[in-house]
Amino acid sequence: MANIGYIQVNRHCNNACHFCSNPSNGNNIRYERGIELIDDFIQRWYTWIIFTWGEPTLSPDLPRWIKYTVEQGIGNRIISNGMLCSKPEYMQRLADAWLELVHFSVFTCHAKIHDFLTDTPGSWKKLMMSITNALNCWVRVQINTVINHYNQEHLDKTVKFLVKHFPKIQHFVWNNLDPEMMRKTDTAWSTMPDFDTFSEPLRRAMKFLESSDRTFRAEKVPLCYIRWYEWASTETRKIVKDEERIVHFLDFREMMHETDWDHGKHLECKTCDLNSICWGVYEREKYYDFVKVYPQKLEKLEREDILKKITHSV
Numbered sequence: 001m002a003n004i005g006y007i008q009v010n011r012h013c014n015n016a017c018h019f020c021s022n023p024s025n026g027n028n029i030r031y032e033r034g035i036e037l038i039d040d041f042i043q044r045w046y047t048w049i050i051f052t053w054g055e056p057t058l059s060p061d062l063p064r065w066i067k068y069t070v071e072q073g074i075g076n077r078i079i080s081n082g083m084l085c086s087k088p089e090y091m092q093r094l095a096d097a098w099l100e101l102v103h104f105s106v107f108t109c110h111a112k113i114h115d116f117l118t119d120t121p122g123s124w125k126k127l128m129m130s131i132t133n134a135l136n137c138w139v140r141v142q143i144n145t146v147i148n149h150y151n152q153e154h155l156d157k158t159v160k161f162l163v164k165h166f167p168k169i170q171h172f173v174w175n176n177l178d179p180e181m182m183r184k185t186d187t188a189w190s191t192m193p194d195f196d197t198f199s200e201p202l203r204r205a206m207k208f209l210e211s212s213d214r215t216f217r218a219e220k221v222p223l224c225y226i227r228w229y230e231w232a233s234t235e236t237r238k239i240v241k242d243e244e245r246i247v248h249f250l251d252f253r254e255m256m257h258e259t260d261w262d263h264g265k266h267l268e269c270k271t272c273d274l275n276s277i278c279w280g281v282y283e284r285e286k287y288y289d290f291v292k293v294y295p296q297k298l299e300k301l302e303r304e305d306i307l308k309k310i311t312h313s314v
Contacts, residue, residue, distance in 0.1 A: 004048045005041040006247040009034060009062065013054035014083045016119040018188040019148055021178040022053040031061040038069060048075040050103075057084040063097040070098040077101040079144060082130030083123065091130065095137035102134050103144045103173070108151040109161035117150060117191070128165075135168050142171040147221075148191040152198035156205040163212065172209060173234075174202060176220035179287045195291050199225040206232065223278040224294040231309035235279040240310045266293045273298040277306070 010028035013020070029037075041049055049069055056062050056078050069076040078094075082104050085091045094102075106127060107117050114124035134141050143162060145151070151158065155174065162169060182188050202218065206229045209216050218226055219234040230236060237243070265280040272278070272295035281291045 002047040002241075003044070003243055004050060005037075005044075005046045006050045006052055007034065007037050008053045008247075009051050009056045009059045009065070011054045012058060013081070014058065014120070015055070015081045015123055017117060017146075018119060018185070019117070019146060019177050019179070019182045019191045020054075021181045023181055023183070024054050028059060031064060034061060034065045035068060038065065038072065038074070042072055042074050046074065048077055050077045050079060052079040055081055055083070057090070057094075063093055066094065066097040066099050075100055077103060079103040079105065080130070081105050081118070081123065082127035083120075085130035085133055086126035088133050088136075091133040091137050091139070095134075095139050099139050101140045101142060103142045104131055104134075105144045105146070106131075106158070106162065107145055107148070108154065109158040110154075113150050117148065131166055131169075135166065141166070141169050142173065143169060144173045144175060147174050147176045147193050147198050147202070149193055150191060152193050153201055155198060155201040156208060157201075159205040159208060163209075163214070170214050172205075172214065172216045174205075174216075174218045174221070176218075176282065178220065178282070180283065192287075195222075195225055202226065203229065220282045222281050222291075222293060223274045224272070224296055227296065230274060230277070230306050231313075233278070236277045237310050239277050239279070240307060268293050268295050271295045273303060 008022065008029075011022065012024045012026055012028070038049060051062060051065060057080050062078070066076050066078075076099060078099065080102055085094070085102070085104075104127060106114070108114050111124040114127070115121050131141055145155070145158065147155065159172060177191060177193055179192060182191075202221070203226060206216055206226070217232050217234050217237075218229070221233065223230045223233060223236065226233065265275070266284070269275050269278070269280060272293070274296050281288050281293065284291065
């Protein structure tokens with residue numbers, strides 16, 4: 001069991017992504033508060049702490065927090081848009097503090113589309129420089145991609161592009177778009193994905209990564225849309241392993257302690273053999289009411305194989 005804690009160190013950003021689920025509100029935490037939150041996760045025997053949202057590299061205390069986690073023996077990660085890490089001296093500063101892992105948010109292999117989604121000209125170029133800088137500093141890199149209308153047809157091409165240019169990257173994560181907190185503009189609404197459209201490119205991406213002995217996860221994706229790769233679902237893994245997650249927010253949510261991974265089930269889900277390990281359709285009634293589900297029938301051995309792949313991997 002590997003519980004991961006999330007700390008929002010600030011809520012301001014140097015990008016302005018149309019679908020941002022944690023938009024800027026100007027809030028941030030003091031160094032001392034960060035230490036309190038780290039200590040709390042240590043007492044709960046959590047495995048990793050992720051410093052995140054809006055853009056953690058904008059906090060001057062980030063290197064000190066990273067160093068403190070190392071001293072206390074708990075793993076550290078950051079989720080970053082790569083704007084500041086494009087500066088070699090800044091990336092080296094994080095490496096010197098013993099940053100273990102950085103998740104860079106790469107939305108597509110197409111620069112123009114990426115810059116459109118971030119609403120920040122030049123962001124894709126800086127992101128590619130950041131990946132290079134991190135790898136040169138021997139900091140492990142993983143890729144986070146928000147599935148949306150503008151990248152849904154070429155998810156596999158983006159993965160192949162990144163593997164070709166950065167072969168050291170071994171792990172990829174896809175997060176299905178969370179519309180709750182994003183801008184309520186026509187442009188933002190246009191980013192909403194089509195599940196039936198992204199399903200096949202997503203599975204092609206998974207097949208490619210599997211063939212090259214790389215690992216991957218998908219979040220907020222119903223299992224019927226990643227058939228044959230159910231074991232890669234973040235929520236399914238938490239259900240099977242009985243894991244939890246705590247997120248410290250800098251808005252009205254304050255702290256969210258997640259232990260229930262069952263959300264948005266359709267009536268048809270009751271007839272699906274994957275129902276007990278699937279979390280359903282996120283925000284089904286509010287935003288994703290157009291999403292269909294496809295109940296699956298599995299042989300007993302096939303279902304047992306899914307569970308084994310989860311319990312026998314990290």
